[in-house]
Amino acid sequence: MTKSVLSFRDVSLTYPARLHERKAAARTVLSGIDLDIASGEFVSVIGRSGSGKTSLLNLAAGFLTPSAGTITVDGIAVTGPGADRAVVFQDDALYPWLTARDNIAFPLKLKGIATTERRRRADALLQLVGLADAGDRHIWELSGGMRQRVGIARALAAEPRFLLLDEPLGALDAMTRSRMQAFLLTIQAASGTGALLITHSIDEALLVGTRVVVLAPDPGRIASEIRAPFSSDLLSGASAADIRASAAFKTLQADLTGLIHSLSSEDAAA
Ligand SMILES: Nc1ncnc2c1ncn2[C@@H]1O[C@H](COP(=O)(O)OP(=O)(O)OP(=O)(O)O)[C@@H](O)[C@H]1O
Numbered sequence: 001m002t003k004s005v006l007s008f009r010d011v012s013l014t015y016p017a018r019l020h021e022r023k024a025a026a027r028t029v030l031s032g033i034d035l036d037i038a039s040g041e042f043v044s045v046i047g048r049s050g051s052g053k054t055s056l057l058n059l060a061a062g063f064l065t066p067s068a069g070t071i072t073v074d075g076i077a078v079t080g081p082g083a084d085r086a087v088v089f090q091d092d093a094l095y096p097w098l099t100a101r102d103n104i105a106f107p108l109k110l111k112g113i114a115t116t117e118r119r120r121r122a123d124a125l126l127q128l129v130g131l132a133d134a135g136d137r138h139i140w141e142l143s144g145g146m147r148q149r150v151g152i153a154r155a156l157a158a159e160p161r162f163l164l165l166d167e168p169l170g171a172l173d174a175m176t177r178s179r180m181q182a183f184l185l186t187i188q189a190a191s192g193t194g195a196l197l198i199t200h201s202i203d204e205a206l207l208v209g210t211r212v213v214v215l216a217p218d219p220g221r222i223a224s225e226i227r228a229p230f231s232s233d234l235l236s237g238a239s240a241a242d243i244r245a246s247a248a249f250k251t252l253q254a255d256l257t258g259l260i261h262s263l264s265s266e267d268a269a270a
Pocket residue numbers: 015016027029047048049050051052053054055056
């Protein structure tokens with residue numbers, strides 16, 4: 001795949017006043033965001049609740065339009081949702097009446113791809129996410145972790161250039177989550193996409209991100225952006241436990257924890 005870049009340039013977002021609410025003032029939730037996500041990069045975004053993470057993702061997806069600044073893919077302005085940017089939400093939003101295979105094939109149907117080809121591609125994706133035997137199962141016959149994998153496979157079906165992930169692993173138990181982190185990295189490396197991952201977990205952000213972006217709240221701004229070197233170790237087979245135990249990981253984790261706390265107390269003091 002050719003290299004692509006998703007770019008935010010001096011992006012601000014103001015939600016309009018809600019006239020039916022008592023606090024009717026317009027609200028600026030993101031301000032002066034400059035961010036690039038290139039193919040092969042895995043950018044984690046952390047920040048406390050309400051700092052604008054989901055708003056940032058919705059802008060990248062094209063569900064929202066910036067109030068100022070520009071968002072582009074390879075220099076071309078994003079004007080709405082597109083098959084080049086796939087979104088995976090925390091609650092998987094799969095179609096419960098369809099099988100796992102038909103959920104994955106659904107975007108291909110929308111693209112007008114013929115039935116046999118859809119089936120071939122959906123089966124290849126099922127294989128990729130480790131669900132080769134589960135294609136005929138309905139969504140309600142799958143565990144939460146399996147559903148998330150179907151959701152990710154469906155997102156990959158349209159062969160997006162960018163994967164936009166809003167806390168996709170938040171509802172999973174620790175062990176499944178850890179497995180899914182390694183899985184996400186493998187998929188992203190294999191597909192060559194650029195990924196934007198929103199998470200509440202500093203640990204997760206550091207483990208899978210090639211970069212970690214910290215949002216400061218009110219209005220959401222990029223307070224810090226650090227390079228994280230651990231995902232390549234995880235990809236080449238190092239255990240997450242060993243990585244977490246390393247001095248380098250502990251140092252960055254302490255730095256990020258301190259930073260997020262200082263941003264919150266700054267806010268509380270205001
Ligand atoms: N459609 C909307 N209209 C008005 N305000 C909104 C809208 N969506 C979000 N907001 C406000 O924008 C701010 C940022 O919200 P956002 O959902 O982006 O935060 P977040 O960082 O994703 O939070 P969380 O970690 O809780 O998911 C919040 O104060 C929220 O109330």
